Amino acid sequence: MNSSKTSGSPPGPAGPEAVLTYLIRRLFAVVVMLIVVMLAVFGIFFLIPKWTGVDPATMFVGKQADAAALEGIREKLGLGDPILVQLFEFFKGILVGRDYVSAGDTIHCSAPCFGYSFKTEQAIWPVLADRLPVTLQLAAGAAVIWLLIGLTAGVVSALRRGSIWDRMTMSLALSGVSLPIYFTGLLSLAIFSYGLGLVSNEYTPMTENFPSWFSGMILPWLTLAFLFGAMYARLTRATMLEVMGEDYIRTARAKGVREPIVIRKHAMRSTMTPIITLLGVDLGALMGGAILTETTFSLPGLGQAVLKAISEKDLPLILGVTLITASAVVVANLIVDLLYGVIDPRVRLA
């Protein structure tokens, strides 16, 4: 019996406590991140204009407003108050709601108060909440398609490197990443909707008529998925090729493991890591609206709202979308981090 011990005594296996600590640490980081995001947004929209000598009130109301209206908005937004008070009101609005008060006029904005558009005379959150589901449906449906297509194409290409299939797929993928959405989108609309009449070119809410909803969503999904699927296919192929050359893949084969299991279990597990990273970032960013896709297909999502807000200089709306997008990226990153912890045991201790 060989009883000699090797040098050093590394920590024992990561127990449930380690996982819990990891979870709590990540959640804490997310809360901090969100606060930082809100501070940054507050700074961009309220502090920087002040320093540069621009009256935030004019940005909120538009230049054509008369002096009395401007004064009312200044009072409602509390622009005369100290910065910390303004900041407090801003956070309070998001968390519990706030009132915009000026002489003889009170506007209530209930939580989460992302701001109030004095132009359209409505609170921002309900507008966003109305549009968010459309963007969510677009992103989620497209993601399912692009993951299915991208991963399959990437894996098969990697396993048949240099074959006709590989070359064709990679050429297609190259066109996928190069062709702009408004080209592929309009082309698909022209062929499948206007030309062949196979699908609808209008958005119908899911609750209203499911088949029409599906018919209206399928082209936007495919168009978005073509772009992202191409990127994912390329990434999957490259990662898979790298992983297949790893020593632990050779070890699995040396153990006598069947090749399909070597690929599905040993190789895929490692291939998923960079894909999940990218997916988190992409989904987070898409929450801010797939502007091109939504515009091409006239989908009433966040992206369209942003476009409209920018052209009409509707500052509170831009502010609201910025907050949502930033929060979505932060939350998506949290989910990615948690998934990392599930996939890669080394992350749990880091």
Add this chain to the structure above:
Amino acid sequence: MTELHKTGASAVGEPVADARPPRSFLEVRDLQVHFPTEDGLVKSVDGLSFSLEKGKTLGIVGESGSGKSVTSLGIMGLHTVGQYGRQKARLSGEIWLEGKELLSAEPDEVRRLRGREMAMIFQDPLSALHPYFTIGHQIVEAYRVHNDVDKKTAHKRAVELLDRVGIPQPDERVNSYPHEFSGGMRQRAMIAMSLVNNPELLIADEPTTALDVTVQAQILDLIRDLQKEFGSAVIIITHDLGVVAELADDILVMYGGRCIEYGTAEQVFYEPQHPYTWGLLGSMPRIDRAQSERLIPVKGSPPSLINIPDGCAFNPRCPYADVPKGDVTRTERPRLRDVGGGHKSACHMDQADRERIWNEEIAPKL
């Protein structure tokens, strides 16, 4: 005693007419492993023959690129799986394991032998173990691939083997991930994994190269103990003569994809016949040598495996290339010749010249 089978080395390209049934546990005959590349055909192993009995250890020695690892992967059949889209390795010759020829066997048949009849320990246990699975999971997998048992039984077996290779608290450490182990522990776990199915043939490819010096000796001790206990045949591949001195019964010295010297450990260490072996011995540090004496490196660099020098592959680096008369060292590939007692060497020099040079020039400096 192992027996080396001699090939008609000068008859290149001609099929080896050898109908003798294999008599040894492992018999490799005229193995060639070539890789087609854009620059030309890489002849990593070019006509290698040897045999090995159960319970014996063969040390394969040579510098980087001499074909040691390629040989071991060839025996395991790992050149032909998973070469997706790449130019496939070309293997020819014969590999007989317990009376079964592996190169002509069905790939799935060879797969079923891998891990069960023949197992392998790799150089760097950190990269050779999957970072995302526990040590236990990986050992259990190796066991369940070849044995129809439930997870519980396999888990017990994993703990048993971790205990056997000297891992403390194996019932806890079985749930650890590779990154939670030290280098030596990882190699122990790797050894446990390779032994889980009691393989008859164990190939250790530079098993101690990636480890601390203090741990190296422990791992070598472990391999030796386990071989005694399991009675398997062991091939140990290394560039470190110290390792083979400790473990091997027989030594095969490879150069440029060919065997240039073969014999028992005593023969190769005390009466080496080939100038390259002399060079290896001369470049090995020894504790009993005065510090003022410098190590003598082998001059030059390993041959290109695409353009292996004509004649003796070692001739461009050999200080004695001009000892044999004429151009023979540069034109004719030396055959592996018996120099007595099963000791073989592929050198054009006469035995008398070799003995003179060894006794007068080499031995006194070692």
